[in-house]
Amino acid sequence: MAKSDDGMRILQGLLVFGNVVIGMCGIALTAECIFFVTDPHGLYSLLEATENDDIYAAAWIGIFVGFALFALSILGIIGVLKSNRTLLLVYIILMLITYAFEMASCITAATQRDFLTPNLFLKQMLERYNKSDTDNNNDKWMTEGVTKTWDKLMLQNHCCGVRGPSDWQEYTSAFRIRHKDADYPWPHNCCVMDAQGSPVNLDGCKLGVPGYYNSNGCYDAISGPMNTQAWGVAWFGFAILCWTFCVLLGTMFYWSRIEY
Amino acid sequence: RGVSHPSTAHTSPWLLTADNVQYKPSLASLLGGLTTSSTFTLEQPRCVFTTLQDDVVIWLVVAVPEAIPNFNNSVGPGTPEREFQKFPTSALAYMTLNTTILNYPCPKTPGEITVLRVGSETSCAEDNTRPTCNGPLPGPGPYQVKFLALEGSNPVAETAWSDPIVLRTAQPLSSIPTTGSRYSASMIALTSILSILFAILLGVLVAVLVFWGSNACGGSSSFSKPEAVMVQRYNTHHVYDRTAARL
Numbered sequence: 001m002a003k004s005d006d007g008m009r010i011l012q013g014l015l016v017f018g019n020v021v022i023g024m025c026g027i028a029l030t031a032e033c034i035f036f037v038t039d040p041h042g043l044y045s046l047l048e049a050t051e052n053d054d055i056y057a058a059a060w061i062g063i064f065v066g067f068a069l070f071a072l073s074i075l076g077i078i079g080v081l082k083s084n085r086t087l088l089l090v091y092i093i094l095m096l097i098t099y100a101f102e103m104a105s106c107i108t109a110a111t112q113r114d115f116l117t118p119n120l121f122l123k124q125m126l127e128r129y130n131k132s133d134t135d136n137n138n139d140k141w142m143t144e145g146v147t148k149t150w151d152k153l154m155l156q157n158h159c160c161g162v163r164g165p166s167d168w169q170e171y172t173s174a175f176r177i178r179h180k181d182a183d184y185p186w187p188h189n190c191c192v193m194d195a196q197g198s199p200v201n202l203d204g205c206k207l208g209v210p211g212y213y214n215s216n217g218c219y220d221a222i223s224g225p226m227n228t229q230a231w232g233v234a235w236f237g238f239a240i241l242c243w244t245f246c247v248l249l250g251t252m253f254y255w256s257r258i259e260y
Numbered sequence: 261r262g263v264s265h266p267s268t269a270h271t272s273p274w275l276l277t278a279d280n281v282q283y284k285p286s287l288a289s290l291l292g293g294l295t296t297s298s299t300f301t302l303e304q305p306r307c308v309f310t311t312l313q314d315d316v317v318i319w320l321v322v323a324v325p326e327a328i329p330n331f332n333n334s335v336g337p338g339t340p341e342r343e344f345q346k347f348p349t350s351a352l353a354y355m356t357l358n359t360t361i362l363n364y365p366c367p368k369t370p371g372e373i374t375v376l377r378v379g380s381e382t383s384c385a386e387d388n389t390r391p392t393c394n395g396p397l398p399g400p401g402p403y404q405v406k407f408l409a410l411e412g413s414n415p416v417a418e419t420a421w422s423d424p425i426v427l428r429t430a431q432p433l434s435s436i437p438t439t440g441s442r443y444s445a446s447m448i449a450l451t452s453i454l455s456i457l458f459a460i461l462l463g464v465l466v467a468v469l470v471f472w473g474s475n476a477c478g479g480s481s482s483f484s485k486p487e488a489v490m491v492q493r494y495n496t497h498h499v500y501d502r503t504a505a506r507l
Contacts, residue, residue, distance in 0.1 A: 096461060103454045110447040119438050126433040169296055171433045181298045182382050182396035206380070207301060208292025209373060215292055238450055245457045249464060256468045 004257075011254050012080055018247035019076040025240045026069030032232055033062035041225040042152060045145030049124055050116075055226070058109040058233050065102045069240070072098060076251065088255045095248055099241060106237040113230035118219050122162040122171075125150060130187070131174035150218075151189050159218035160190035165208070167217075190214050278333055278408075278415035283308045285405050285422040288375045297428045298396035299379030305407050306374055307366035309417055314360060316416060318409045322378065322397075323353030325404055325424055333408060333415040343391035348398065355408070356394040378405070400427040 036059040047053040072095055079087035129150050134140040154160055161167035165186040168175065175187065183206075191205035191213050199205050204212030287294055288301045295301075302320075309318065319337055335341050337355035344354040357376055368374055378394065385395035397403065402424035409417040 092465060096465065099458060099461065103458060106454060107447075107451050110450050111443070114442065114444050114447055117438070119436050123433060123436045123438055126436075165292060169428050170431060171436065172430045173433060176430065180382050180396065181296050182379050185293050185296045185299075203377075204373075206293060207373075207375065207377060208294065210290070210292070213292060234447075234450060238454065241454060241457065245461060248461055252464055252468050256472060 008254070008257065011250060012083075015080045015247065015250050015254060016077050018243070018250065019073040019080070022076075022240070022244055022247060023070045023073035025243070026066040026073065028066070029069070029236060029240060030063050030066030032236065033059045033066065036229045036232065037063065042149060043222060043225060045142070045149045046121065046124065046222065047116075047226075049128060049142040049146050050120060052112065052115060054108050055112045055230055055233070058105040058112070059229065061101055061105040061108075062233050062237065065098055065105060065237075068094075068098045068101075069244075076247075080251070080254065083258050085255060085258055088251060088258075092248060092251060092255065095244065099244060099248075102237050102241055106234045106241070109230045109234040109237075113227065113234070116223070116226055118162055118223075121219065121222060122167060125162060126167070126171050126173035126175070129173065129175050130178055132178045151187075153218050153221055154187070154189040154214065155193065157218055157221040158192070158214045159216050159221060160186055160214040161217055162219050162222075163217040164215060165190050165213065186213070279311070279417040281308055281407075281417055281419045283407075283419040285407060285419060287425065288373075291375070295425070295427050296379075297400065297430055298398075299377055300397075300403075300425055300427060302376045302378060302405065302422075304364055304374040304376055305419065306364050306368045308407070308419065309361055309364070309409060310366075312361045312409055312417060313411075314362060316409050316411045317358050317360060318364070318407055319355040320357040320376065320378070320405060321353055321355050321408050322347075322403055322405050323421075324348050325402060327352035328404060328421055333418060334413070336413050337410075338391040340391075343388075344393045344395050345386065345388055345391065354392070356392050358392065397427060400429045402426045 037056065044053070044056065047055065072091060075087065076091045076095070078084075079091050124146065128143045128146040130147055131143045134143050168186040175184075185206055185208070188199060188202070188205070191199035191202065192211065194200050199212075201209070201212045208215075283305060285302050285305065288303050291301055293299075293301065305318070309316075312318075321331075323331065331353065337358065340346065341351055342353060342355050343351050344356060347354045357378070379396040381394040382396060384390035384393035387393065404421045404424055406421045407419045408415055
């Protein structure tokens with residue numbers, strides 16, 4: 001009797017510790033997902049225009065799941081310390097529901113990451129950047145978002161196009177419809193700018209003289225933050241779920257051994 | 261670099277003599293915008309024309325390859341046969357980028373980029389009053405160019421024809437493949453591991469609930485209901501014994 005009592009006490013301590021960790025990880029997950037949702041790199045318009053912004057949905061779910069994990073961990077600690085069967089049963093069931101939601105968030109983030117390829121952004125850029133005639137309000141909104149985002153990207157990261165300025169030469173585009181090839185082989189934002197925001201040497205930029213135009217592509221500047229977001233949500237969530245799995249197993253075992 | 265050698269007198273009356281300079285116009289190098297879909301960039305003919313006087317005008321002739329065999333040097337620039345706006349339909353060649361030898365000083369300053377961008381003037385492309393416009397080329401080519409020096413209206417020197425220059429053609433953007441998003445190994449691993457863990461949790465929960473709900477022989481856990489029944493039985497047995505003992 002004493003031995004199993006000791007064993008139960010150890011299990012109690014472990015479960016309390018496990019729930020404390022879950023609570024802290026829940027807060028961390030909420031904070032991380034809030035950070036992603038605020039879109040510090042300003043890339044949301046690009047995702048919105050692909051009409052597949054599930055990575056952001058995954059981050060939103062992460063915010064609420066993190067908070068739920070924190071609340072449930074407190075419930076769990078109280079239930080374990082009081083050895084209350086009802087509380088622990090409620091805890092287990094609610095945790096399983098939260099587990100399911102977090103699982104959905106992780107899988108969504110990981111799957112959507114595979115969807116975002118260079119060709120996807122290339123096609124979107126060529127279709128929407130500087131498009132002059134838009135069909136409806138939604139189209140206009142997305143076009144403006146894409147144009148603004150690309151302008152900002154090219155200025156701040158000193159890059160041009162997805163793979164390089166030759167993107168504008170190799171394919172037809174909405175930009176090409178609006179601007180003649182001889183005047184604008186590529187957008188003026190691809191030129192090296194001076195402090196006032198105008199090209200240092202426009203002719204040099206049009207010719208493609210190294211030093212007067214940005215010859216590298218912007219794909220790294222796009223995929224870097226998106227990868228961070230996808231992996232941050234997916235793999236941190238995965239780690240939390242593995243830990244939660246162990247704690248839940250222990251809780252169920254503890255629950256079955258509580259004396260009524 | 262050009263060495264002018266004495267020209268032979270032609271018998272044909274319409275071909276005036278012009279010094280043939282041993283120089284072939286070539287595309288510039290190390291530029292990102294070397295050829296676009298309507299422009300191309302040539303090296304300037306520096307140190308090519310060595311015996312020209314300052315008032316001689318050097319023109320760039322742009323022609324389609326069909327015009328080269330019967331090309332007539334004395335057709336003046338700006339005439340209907342050499343009008344940019346009619347190129348390449350009724351005029352098989354046009355002349356543009358006229359300048360004097362003073363703009364091509366020799367020797368070249370080292371490190372200086374000396375190029376000529378053919379096709380950069382978009383403002384006069386449709387302007388019939390500017391037949392010598394350096395307008396954007398109408399198609400991907402091929403085109404061949406040469407430099408021709410005219411004194412007044414007489415050709416005095418010319419370079420060789422360049423190799424055919426082909427411009428870029430833009431592919432339609434609908435040809436970009438966006439499908440084929442393969443699922444990465446890490447995503448498959450993550451999904452399968454999480455699904456298995458979730459299934460295990462559900463299974464253990466169901467098993468624990470079923471175990472608690474049944475009266476099966478259990479471990480050390482003591483259940484309330486079976487205990488009460490046992491106590492009752494014991495009491496009954498004891499009373500029965502007592503009555504039996506009294507009798």
